[in-house]
Amino acid sequence: MTNQQKNDFTSWYIDTIKKADLMDYTPVRGCIAFKPDGYEIWEHIQAEMDKRFKETGHRNAYFPMLIPESFFEKEKDHIEGFSPELPWVTEAAGEKLEERLALRPTSETMIGHLYSDWIKSYRDLPVLINQWANVFRWEKKTLPFIRTSEFLWQEGHTAHVDEVEARAETMQMLNIYKEVVEELLAIPVYDGQKTPSERFAGAIDTYSIEAMMKDGKAVQAGTSHYLGTKFAQAFDIKYLTKENKHEFVHTTSWGTSTRLIGSVIMTHGDEQGLVLPPRVAPTQVVLIPVGPWKKNPEIMEKLDEIFAQLKAQGIRVRLDDSDQSPGYKFNEWELKGVPVRVELGPRDLENNQALIKARDEDEKEAVELSALVARIEEELVTMQTRLLEKARAFREKHSHIHVDSLVQLKDHIADSTESGEIPGWILAGWCGVDACEEQVKEETKFTTRNIPFNPPAEKSSCINCGNEAKHTVWFGRAY
Amino acid sequence: MTNQQKNDFTSWYIDTIKKADLMDYTPVRGCIAFKPDGYEIWEHIQAEMDKRFKETGHRNAYFPMLIPESFFEKEKDHIEGFSPELPWVTEAAGEKLEERLALRPTSETMIGHLYSDWIKSYRDLPVLINQWANVFRWEKKTLPFIRTSEFLWQEGHTAHVDEVEARAETMQMLNIYKEVVEELLAIPVYDGQKTPSERFAGAIDTYSIEAMMKDGKAVQAGTSHYLGTKFAQAFDIKYLTKENKHEFVHTTSWGTSTRLIGSVIMTHGDEQGLVLPPRVAPTQVVLIPVGPWKKNPEIMEKLDEIFAQLKAQGIRVRLDDSDQSPGYKFNEWELKGVPVRVELGPRDLENNQALIKARDEDEKEAVELSALVARIEEELVTMQTRLLEKARAFREKHSHIHVDSLVQLKDHIADSTESGEIPGWILAGWCGVDACEEQVKEETKFTTRNIPFNPPAEKSSCINCGNEAKHTVWFGRAY
Numbered sequence: 001m002t003n004q005q006k007n008d009f010t011s012w013y014i015d016t017i018k019k020a021d022l023m024d025y026t027p028v029r030g031c032i033a034f035k036p037d038g039y040e041i042w043e044h045i046q047a048e049m050d051k052r053f054k055e056t057g058h059r060n061a062y063f064p065m066l067i068p069e070s071f072f073e074k075e076k077d078h079i080e081g082f083s084p085e086l087p088w089v090t091e092a093a094g095e096k097l098e099e100r101l102a103l104r105p106t107s108e109t110m111i112g113h114l115y116s117d118w119i120k121s122y123r124d125l126p127v128l129i130n131q132w133a134n135v136f137r138w139e140k141k142t143l144p145f146i147r148t149s150e151f152l153w154q155e156g157h158t159a160h161v162d163e164v165e166a167r168a169e170t171m172q173m174l175n176i177y178k179e180v181v182e183e184l185l186a187i188p189v190y191d192g193q194k195t196p197s198e199r200f201a202g203a204i205d206t207y208s209i210e211a212m213m214k215d216g217k218a219v220q221a222g223t224s225h226y227l228g229t230k231f232a233q234a235f236d237i238k239y240l241t242k243e244n245k246h247e248f249v250h251t252t253s254w255g256t257s258t259r260l261i262g263s264v265i266m267t268h269g270d271e272q273g274l275v276l277p278p279r280v281a282p283t284q285v286v287l288i289p290v291g292p293w294k295k296n297p298e299i300m301e302k303l304d305e306i307f308a309q310l311k312a313q314g315i316r317v318r319l320d321d322s323d324q325s326p327g328y329k330f331n332e333w334e335l336k337g338v339p340v341r342v343e344l345g346p347r348d349l350e351n352n353q354a355l356i357k358a359r360d361e362d363e364k365e366a367v368e369l370s371a372l373v374a375r376i377e378e379e380l381v382t383m384q385t386r387l388l389e390k391a392r393a394f395r396e397k398h399s400h401i402h403v404d405s406l407v408q409l410k411d412h413i414a415d416s417t418e419s420g421e422i423p424g425w426i427l428a429g430w431c432g433v434d435a436c437e438e439q440v441k442e443e444t445k446f447t448t449r450n451i452p453f454n455p456p457a458e459k460s461s462c463i464n465c466g467n468e469a470k471h472t473v474w475f476g477r478a479y
Numbered sequence: 480m481t482n483q484q485k486n487d488f489t490s491w492y493i494d495t496i497k498k499a500d501l502m503d504y505t506p507v508r509g510c511i512a513f514k515p516d517g518y519e520i521w522e523h524i525q526a527e528m529d530k531r532f533k534e535t536g537h538r539n540a541y542f543p544m545l546i547p548e549s550f551f552e553k554e555k556d557h558i559e560g561f562s563p564e565l566p567w568v569t570e571a572a573g574e575k576l577e578e579r580l581a582l583r584p585t586s587e588t589m590i591g592h593l594y595s596d597w598i599k600s601y602r603d604l605p606v607l608i609n610q611w612a613n614v615f616r617w618e619k620k621t622l623p624f625i626r627t628s629e630f631l632w633q634e635g636h637t638a639h640v641d642e643v644e645a646r647a648e649t650m651q652m653l654n655i656y657k658e659v660v661e662e663l664l665a666i667p668v669y670d671g672q673k674t675p676s677e678r679f680a681g682a683i684d685t686y687s688i689e690a691m692m693k694d695g696k697a698v699q700a701g702t703s704h705y706l707g708t709k710f711a712q713a714f715d716i717k718y719l720t721k722e723n724k725h726e727f728v729h730t731t732s733w734g735t736s737t738r739l740i741g742s743v744i745m746t747h748g749d750e751q752g753l754v755l756p757p758r759v760a761p762t763q764v765v766l767i768p769v770g771p772w773k774k775n776p777e778i779m780e781k782l783d784e785i786f787a788q789l790k791a792q793g794i795r796v797r798l799d800d801s802d803q804s805p806g807y808k809f810n811e812w813e814l815k816g817v818p819v820r821v822e823l824g825p826r827d828l829e830n831n832q833a834l835i836k837a838r839d840e841d842e843k844e845a846v847e848l849s850a851l852v853a854r855i856e857e858e859l860v861t862m863q864t865r866l867l868e869k870a871r872a873f874r875e876k877h878s879h880i881h882v883d884s885l886v887q888l889k890d891h892i893a894d895s896t897e898s899g900e901i902p903g904w905i906l907a908g909w910c911g912v913d914a915c916e917e918q919v920k921e922e923t924k925f926t927t928r929n930i931p932f933n934p935p936a937e938k939s940s941c942i943n944c945g946n947e948a949k950h951t952v953w954f955g956r957a958y
């Protein structure tokens with residue numbers, strides 16, 4: 001790698017995703033092309049999320065991408081939040097449009113408009129719909145996968161008879177996000193509630209899962225919103241109750257996006273490039289002949305056999321029989337983050353063994369050929385867990401729970417910078433006043449990540465004003 | 480159904496898709512919302528197509544939706560074909576853009592631009608990429624699923640060392656389309672080549688599969704294009720050959736879209752509404768208790784048991800235990816096109832049997848309970864084949880191979896109209912001159928569908944000028 005992770009994280013990140021061939025820039029500002037190895041990570045995320053959504057009774061649908069300007073104006077907070085970032089279609093087929101059409105940043109308004117027609121009675125509820133789609137937010141500063149003008153996501157939109165049911169849905173989906181991100185992507189997250197200033201535009205309550213990247217910055221990896229009756233009122237979504245009364249529905253929305261691709265890279269990558277958890281790796285195992293293998297045709301015969309066996313087990317395997325040197329190949333496949341490498345040379349064959357190496361470990365291991373496939377399968381499972389544990393240990397190390405005032409926070413940041421360490425996150429008390437949050441942000445760039453459901457400690461005084469803390473909050477710099 | 484299929488096909492179609500709850504109109508011109516039962520048909524199509532694409536070595540990627548105006552101008556035929564239908568983004572985040580950005584109608588230009596960078600050497604070839612995406616064509620006249628301003632599709636884009644390989648790819652993908660459309664959607668198609676006037680804008684050769692709807696009109700159900708080096712030249716996509724020479728790549732593109740949802744409805748639907756082939760039906764089997772079932776709890780017990788057994792077999796089953804009358808339910812589920820209905824009442828239970836009815840057949844069948852699950856599984860397979868056979872018989876009946884002049888065609892159309900029949904398609908000779916095609920279109924609205932690879936007869940003279948026929952062509956009215 002040209003750029004070092006520990007010296008210049010952003011350059012390291014760009015280097016890593018380019019060398020792993022995950023994406024390319026395009027001439028359209030902030031819009032990237034997802035190349036096959038990048039897109040396939042998303043496909044594995046999609047498959048797992050989609051399965052869980054359907055298991056919990058949701059169905060997919062598709063709504064128009066273009067949203068009339070007048071729709072946004074119906075929910076005041078919503079338009080305030082999103083209007084600065086909207087691209088607009090103003091002409092089509094050679095004619096100027098009468099009303100501008102926004103490229104959707106999210107679909108609450110269009111869906112609200114339609115739900116008002118689809119929902120008539122309690123019998124129509126709950127409505128449990130998800131959409132896989134592209135969305136647009138014309139951001140000033142972009143970073144591939146993490147923040148792009150166009151990105152891919154899923155957005156769930158549900159409607160319920162009352163607050164209790166809607167809040168249960170909000171929590172259920174946040175919990176699914178937590179499970180998928182931890183189990184599939186091996187990224188540990190804190191689940192909790194966003195502070196009012198960080199809420200989704202138009203939500204009553206926003207909940208998030210927050211992940212710590214290797215530079216200590218936070219990624220909001222998924223959000224789930226309880227929208228109350230705000231959109232129901234804006235779009236007149238009412239239903240007839242069993243008691244023959246007209247009531248507003250309570251709605252939720254929840255989303256995860258292709259920024260998860262960026263998160264997995266920033267969580268597991270190292271100085272040798274990408275490190276992918278086995279469950280989302282496009283290539284899980286690469287087989288490489290070593291030594292004078294061209295003179296020993298039995299090497300390739302054996303590798304072909306292993307290839308077929310792994311493939312039969314449903315493992316995504318590649319065999320690299322190109323003319324490059326083994327060293328070159330090792331480097332190439334490490335850059336791509338392939339979880340397990342298998343080496344086989346004439347001497348190995350003589351000893352009836354092969355060498356395997358996990359991408360995240362230093363040592364190679366000699367494995368008897370008869371046990372090889374089983375050992376690889378086992379290692380893919382072990383490595384998946386190990387990456388999660390490593391990321392968890394990293395996060396614990398950089399989660400600071402004894403920083404209790406703004407002065408201490410500034411000292412902590414200064415000390416970290418001086419010693420070449422990352423400042424990470426801090427857990428601190430907050431009185432609940434916006435101004436205190438704002439003050440911390442202005443002076444340190446640390447923002448509230450969320451109010452965790454299960455904080456490692458309880459804080460009693462506000463980090464800024466010292467008054468009684470209403471909440472114990474994670475603070476950190478965020479993407 | 481309010482509107483009859485045989486009297487007013489379009490109104491019948493709209494009625495059918497509304498009553499089956501497949502879609503809804505939206506305030507954005509020509510843009511529909513795909514409701515869950517409509518979208519799920521697409522999901523089944525996607526799953527099967529995607530599997531076949533991957534089996535043949537293709538991988539998915541994702542490219543930006545916005546395409547700079549200057550890109551279109553690089554390929555003359557392409558911009559001529561698409562510019563009349565483009566919507567444009569002209570402002571974003573409060574600022575006017577320096578260059579207009581089109582909402583993609585298809586992605587040859589963006590992908591061509593990127594491939595010129597991705598492809599350097601013969602070692603990089605072939606590039607076999609597919610994209611699942613939304614696309615825009617601002618059509619004047621729209622019809623849900625069949626022709627909408629925004630639709631969903633897949634577009635494959637491949638690059639090859641030479642014409643032979645690229646043409647083989649073009650044919651391979653057309654063949655996959657034919658297989659999926661016939662096997663999954665039970666829609667028989669004619670595969671063949673488009674005439675030059677009907678070619679994709681920018682293609683050397685366009686091939687299509689053409690399906691006959693129940694009103695005799697044709698739907699182009701999938702297309703595959705050999706693009707030669709036209710886009711390679713426009714975007715400078717060159718590679719270094721083994722002999723160290725710079726050559727243009729040969730590219731292909733191929734696509735199928737959500738218009739397949741419309742096609743399946745127009746192929747199989749009847750006066751009672753939707754008829755869905757089992758393989759794409761969101762609900763494959765519906766269980767309905769009949770007679771005084773509420774007084775006989777063992778009815779619901781038995782149905783719950785059958786439900787669980789079908790579910791365990793991977794069958795998409797619903798149990799309708801609502802308070803509506805059996806007659807009402809029968810009608811509702813027929814409107815939705817559910818392939819198999821199972822009725823169980825006290826008398827059936829006494830006789831240790833249930834009644835099953837296939838959506839496309841008139842008679843009910845009594846089946847012993849112990850054999851029920853197996854019989855249903857069998858019927859789902861049988862019905863799938865039967866629908867294809869019925870559609871094939873319908874197509875044969877309305878394919879006319881003895882209409883050999885424009886006068887005869889006009890007579891045939893007039894006779895059909897008079898006798899309340901549909902004119903269907905005709906197989907006729909064509910001399911290869913655009914003007915002859917144009918003349919037929921102007922006088923009859925019949926256009927060339929394709930030059931079938933396996934025509935049921937060979938024609939010797941042009942339908943318009945009577946000169947020697949170069950091609951035997953399907954003519955018909957088209958969507």
Ligand SMILES: [Zn+2]
Nearest residue numbers: 431436462465
């Ligand atoms: Zn305070």
Ligand SMILES: [Zn+2]
Nearest residue numbers: 910915941944
């Ligand atoms: Zn002619």
